[in-house]
Amino acid sequence: MKNKFSIGQMSKLHNTSIKTLRYYDEIDLFKPNEVDPETGYRYYSVEQFKLLDIINYLKALGVPLKEIKKQTSNRDMDDFIGTLHTHKQTIEEKMQELEIAKKKLEIRIEELESLKKIEQIGIPFIKEIEERTIIQLRESIQSLYDLELSLRKLNRQFHDFASIFIGKVGLTLSVHRFERNCFYEYDSIFLLLEEVEKWKVVQDGDLVTTLPKGAYACVYFRGVHETAPEYVALLHRYIMENELEPMGDFIIRTIVDQFISHNEDEFLMEIQIPIAMPGTKKREKH
Structure with missing residues (x-):
């Protein structure tokens, strides 16, 4: 035995x-x-x-x-070596994916931590923003139903980028719609790509585009999409009063909502719109 x-x-x-x-x-x-x-x-x-x-x-x-x-x-020794090589490549790919996920989490944590310290709520201001790559789906969005269906479309087509939605989803509202008082009919939905995701982007028609670098009029506010129109109006008044020129659509982004916090005092949204400062165009001609 x-x-x-x-x-x-x-x-x-x-x-x-x-x-x-x-x-x-x-x-x-x-x-x-x-x-x-x-x-x-x-x-x-x-x-x-x-x-x-x-x-x-x-x-x-x-x-x-x-x-x-x-x-x-x-x-077979050659098969054994091949098996190890194949699995080594698999591990390297997983490590790369984990590193991207880690960086995305670090960015989100840093942003949320910094936003907890914001005191300039409901007060328009101007800031310079670097170019941002987005995946944009242009279609009319008039309700939460439309929004979620459009978001699922982006998710299906670009599932590699959709693992962390928090703070990355935005809507656009054209100045033309605003001036016609179409506050609740958005022109598009977009997903903001992190810097670490850009290498994975495959150009796909008009879906992959950019938000240009430049000056943006911005405002943070506590609320949800239903309260966004009054702050769009506030930001528009600020632009007119300061003789600024809108150079694109209003960008409306939810940063903190009921899925992150039960405390409505912590809800946070941001509206941005690219602008030309007074005299900018004139200077460019010279």
Whole structure:
């Protein structure tokens, strides 16, 4: 009985659960050397130890059981090296994806932490903003129903970028619609891409575009989309009173809503609109 090990003994010797050993048997990956025909007990031999070591080694590296079975069946050195190379590439791709996810989370944490300190709520101001890459779907959005359906369209087509929506979704409202008092009919929905995502962008017609670098009139406010029109109007008055010229659409972005905080005093939205400062065009001509 020196070279006869029960499944329980194999489990303890190799730190592999009995359930796992039984599963390996079922899928013909690692079968017992002997099965008692009367009791059904499984017995293994010392010659099988190395094979189980290799299986556990490859499994610890994350190699799928299907590939492990292929390797242990063929036992070809070139195949073994190829399996390791393939899995190394898989790991590198996963590491890259995790690094992108980490950076996206860091950006979101930094933004939310900084926004907790904002005191200039409901007061328009001007700031310079760098160019931003967005995925934009141009269609009329008149309700929450329309908004969610449009968002799902973006999600289906660009699911690689949609893993973290918080603070990245925005709507646009043209100055033309505003002047016609069409406050609740938006022109498009967009998803703001982080810097770390841009390398993955595949140009797809008009969907991938940019928000240009330049001066933007902005205002933060506490509320939801239903309260946005009054702040769009506030920002428009600010632009007119300061002799600024709108150079694009109003951009309305939800940063903190009921899905992040139950406290309505913490809700936060931002409206931006690109502008030309007084005399800008005249200076450009010279």
